[in-house]
Amino acid sequence: MxxxxxxxxxxxxxxxxxxxxxxxxxxxxxxxxxxxxxxxxxxxxxxxxxxxxxxxxxxxxxxxxxxxxxxxxxxxxxxxxxxxxxxxxxxxxxxxxxxxxxxxxxxxxxxxxxxxxxxxxxxxxxxxxxxxxxxxxxxxxxxxxxxxxxxxxxxxxxxxxxxxxxxxxxxxxxGDEVLSADAGLLEKYGIESGCFSVIIARPEPENSFLEMVRAFSRCRRDHTLVVLGNFDPENNRYHCQVMEAASEEVLFIGAIYEAPVVQALRYFSRFYLHGHRVGGTNPSLVEALGAGCAVIAHDNQFNKWVAGPDAAFFKDEPACAVLLDQLLANETAVARMKSASCERFRARFxxxxxxxxxxxxxxxxxxxx
Known part of the structure; x- marks a missing residue:
């Protein structure tokens, strides 16, 4: 039967x-x-x-x-x-x-x-x-x-x-392992491989958008932070705060649902920033590991188990800023973190x-x- x-x-x-x-x-x-x-x-x-x-x-x-x-x-x-x-x-x-x-x-x-x-x-x-x-x-x-x-x-x-x-x-x-992506899909946003980092999440306080954008915007980075999400600053005070805190190097590109585009943004990013403070195994974080992203994540028990010990973790805005100061130009650290993400993904997800x-x-x- x-x-x-x-x-x-x-x-x-x-x-x-x-x-x-x-x-x-x-x-x-x-x-x-x-x-x-x-x-x-x-x-x-x-x-x-x-x-x-x-x-x-x-x-x-x-x-x-x-x-x-x-x-x-x-x-x-x-x-x-x-x-x-x-x-x-x-x-x-x-x-x-x-x-x-x-x-x-x-x-x-x-x-x-x-x-x-x-x-x-x-x-x-x-x-x-x-x-x-x-x-x-x-x-x-x-x-x-x-x-x-x-x-x-x-x-x-x-x-x-x-x-x-x-x-x-x-x-x-x-999640799916992403071994390649179409770099041409980045052209419409004016960004190039390795010259940007990305946030992909719902823009809500518990996902630490304000802390991450403020941390990135503290100084000139010669780097772009690409933010995906459905922002409505006219009707949502938190969305307005996030956008007002952003430097000219932060690029808000809205919500994107085309899988090849999202895969390219993950695959060619320097860092994937993950600010979720609540939840279990977050699908977006798993997909970032599958794309071999170097992960900078909020320091909590959920993210630490998923991302593994070789990711970088921050408790608050100042700590996030310090990590960006230390890691954005550190090619060795980026390569090590990307490799660790691939290993963690293949081991469990x-x-x-x-x-x-x-x-x-x-x-x-x-x-x-």
């Missing part, structure tokens, strides 16, 4: 939105090759009726939701979970943000593995109500899931304060490793072995 898996908790595939969608796409295609039957629930912004399609052998269940934003996501998760109650096989839920709905699956006796993602309720961007919602759903997810996946050792340690450690498996996020670990875990929990 074929093993059957349904994936919940994401916007859908093919991937268009983020790390979980990319992971779901890669996992689905991998499992199809191993003779699994895979269903992925997909959120649609128009229509009134649920319908099904097939993509590369994966069954897609499309659920229309008229509401936008967080409310629309919650409604989609509700409808997807209700639909899943009539399905057979194993379930994989990516994220615990609406784990309260997964209680229905637990009551019915369905087997559900939940990837618990990061510690969402600790993020600065959320208000009290949102933090309370995430905190409660984290607790519920720990109970409702038959087994939990943590994407980082520290996330596993955190979850082990909620449930038995035997109920948790640590599997990180994966390649897709074949990650997908094989997921397949083993899901096979162990599948009711149709």
């Amino acid at each position: 074929n093993r059957v898996l349904s994936i919940l908790g994401i916007r859908g595939i093919p991937a268009k939105h983020g790390g979980f969608e990319t992971f779901a796409e890669r996992l689905s295609l991998h499992l199809i090759e191993q003779d699994w039957q895979v269903t992925v629930y997909c959120q649609e912004d128009s229509g009134t009726k649920i319908f099904e399609t097939e993509w590369c052998g994966v069954r897609l269940v499309h659920i229309p939701v008229s509401q936008a934003g967080a409310v629309g996501t919650i409604i989609f998760d509700w409808k997807a979970t209700c639909h899943a109650l009539s399905q057979q096989g194993l379930f994989l839920t990516l994220g615990y943000n609406t784990a309260i709905f997964n209680v229905m699956q637990r009551i019915k006796g369905q087997i559900n593995v939940i990837n618990m993602d990061g510690i969402e309720w600790r993020r600065d961007k959320w208000g009290f109500i949102a933090k309370t919602w995430f905190w409660l759903n984290e607790r519920i997810g720990c109970w409702a899931g038959n087994h939990l996946v943590a994407d980082h050792p520290k996330i596993k340690q955190h979850l082990a304060t909620r449930v038995s450690e035997d109920k948790i498996t640590m599997i990180p996020y994966g 390649t897709w074949p490793q990650v997908l094989h670990e997921y397949e083993e875990l899901l096979t162990r929990w599948s009711p149709s072995k």
Whole structure:
């Protein structure tokens, strides 16, 4: 009998939105090759009726939701979970943000593995109500899931304060190794290989944008800092602060979703600056390692495990400025850090490793072995 898996908790595939969608796409295609039957629930912004399609052998269940934003996501998760109650096989839920709905699956006796993602309720961007919602759903997810996946050792340690450690498996996020890129894609931005460093993240306070831009802008660097992200300085005070703090050597190029362009920006950069202060295994940091970037990252337990001991770490703006002073012109250090990133990536974060670990875990929990 074929093993059957349904994936919940994401916007859908093919991937268009983020790390979980990319992971779901890669996992689905991998499992199809191993003779699994895979269903992925997909959120649609128009229509009134649920319908099904097939993509590369994966069954897609499309659920229309008229509401936008967080409310629309919650409604989609509700409808997807209700639909899943009539399905057979194993379930994989990516994220615990609406784990309260997964209680229905637990009551019915369905087997559900939940990837618990990061510690969402600790993020600065959320208000009290949102933090309370995430905190409660984290607790519920720990109970409702038959087994939990943590994407980082520290996330596993955190979850082990909620449930038995035997109920948790640590599997990180994966990425593609980038061995070449098109340098011609840099021309439109007026930058050249090795003459710029890059930040790629959502421009939020918890991602240390202001600290990194200020540190870089303290003096003339004869170097360009390229900043990717969707900035709206007219309507967002923090975005305005970041842009006002930037020297003329900081280049804001907006949000870019074309993978070849983003790969080129990583591959040809001198440094990748990563300011995330919360979370587990961050997909952008993994992708930077896969592109062989020399990494300068915020000094916390999450980044240090992912990037490894040969990356450079800063606690605050002055420390970041000192690292830039010391490292920007240090060719030996750059070469050593790039090599270390490649080694760290190959040791732990390649897709074949990650997908094989997921397949083993899901096979162990599948009711149709």
